[in-house]
Amino acid sequence: MTQVASTNSPLLHAEQLSSIRGGRVLFENLNFSVSAGQLWQVSGPNGAGKSSLLRILTGLLAPSNGLVSFYGKPLSHNWSEYCEQLLFIGHKAAVKGELSARENFHWQQQLSSTEDIDAWELLEKLGLLGLEDELTARLSAGQQRRVALTRLWATQASLWILDEPFTALDVQGIALLQQRFVEHIQNGGTIIFTSHQSLTLSDLTPEKLSLEYQGEIL
């Protein structure tokens, strides 16, 4: 895992964050700090702004007001280091439907320079063995999610930002993903994720950030 030089500033700091989308204030004056090694769960009802917040934390969406800092510097001042540290898996599975599970994985491996990981072992772990040459678009939603999640085993990034990573997974898939969370946190990694469900592994006690649905249109 890539590590950044130690500093007294938190890994991520959100200051006075606000987001207005579709004529609605999703959240205002949000302040929080995420330290390296922490697990954070962002929760709240549909439309509360969880995905919007994650996209702001990744730098993909500008906040309407406020600032996100990475080790004490605004993201834009630390952009290449931030991108090296970050793995973002968005709401959509972000796998290439016209590639097989194995090809998707190899593509991710090349992007992340993790060629030493045994593809067959990982595909077996994720229950994709026997489906490895099937076009990903033809797999079920849960299987496609499993293909997307292979990235969590083929990354050197220390900060994972994951939007609804448990969506469509069965009980065994959820357990596997939670176990991967435990490994990453134990290795000093950091995870921010959204989910409508509570984690069930006792080793995982996330910090909670709860957003309310603000119905009022401006």
Ligand SMILES: Nc1ncnc2c1ncn2[C@@H]1O[C@H](COP(=O)(O)OP(=O)(O)OP(=O)(O)O)[C@@H](O)[C@H]1O
């Ligand atoms: N591209 C966009 N342009 C304008 N408004 C948007 C856009 N994307 C999302 N929104 C609005 O922002 C609000 C919050 O959406 P967001 O996806 O952040 O919520 P969420 O909490 O992640 O919801 P869910 O639990 O359903 O995934 C919604 O009302 C949505 O319509």
